[in-house]
Amino acid sequence: MSRRLVATTLLTVAALALAACGDDGDGGGGAVSVEGAWARTSPAMVNVGAAYMVLESDDGDRLLSASVDPSVAGKVEIHETMMMGGADTTMGDMGAETTMGDMGAETTMAEGGGAMSMQPIDSLELPAGEAVALEPGGYHLMLLQLAEPLESGDTIEITLTFETAGEQTVEAEVRDTAP
C-alpha cells in the first residue's frame, strides 16, 4: 500500500515538473495561442482605443486582465459589445471617462440598425480547444487614457494575464482596418 502511494506521489511530482517546464514559454504546455493581434487607429480627438486578437487554449484558460506600458495607455479593460434593443439607450450606463471615445469608436459598427453598447467584463473564458475571437463588434481590449493617438504603422505591446498560463506579451500592429 504505502509503496504504491510513494509511486503515485513521484508521478505527481514528475507531472508538475513537466507542467512547470511547459510554462517557461517555448509555446508548449499551457501557453495560450494568440493570433493576429492588432489595434485600431484612434481618431485624434479620442483618448481611447481598441485591440483585437484571437485566443485559443488547448486545455482551457481564462483571460483575467491586460495591460500596456503607461506611455501607451493608462488602463486596459476587457469589454464585450452588446446590441441594444431601442434607439434611445445610447449613453445610459457608461462611465464618464469612457463615454465619448467608446461611442465614437464603436457606433460605426452598428450599421445594421440598433445601437451598440459595451461594458467591461471581469474575465474572458477560453474553453479548451476553442478559438475565442476579440473582434470589432464583439469582445475587445479597451485601451483607456491613451497617451497619444494610435497611428497606423505603430506597434504596441500588450501583456495578457491568464489564470493558468500566466503573463504573455504580444505585439499588436496598429491598423485602420482588420487584417
Ligand SMILES: [Cu+2]
Ligand atoms: Cu470597449
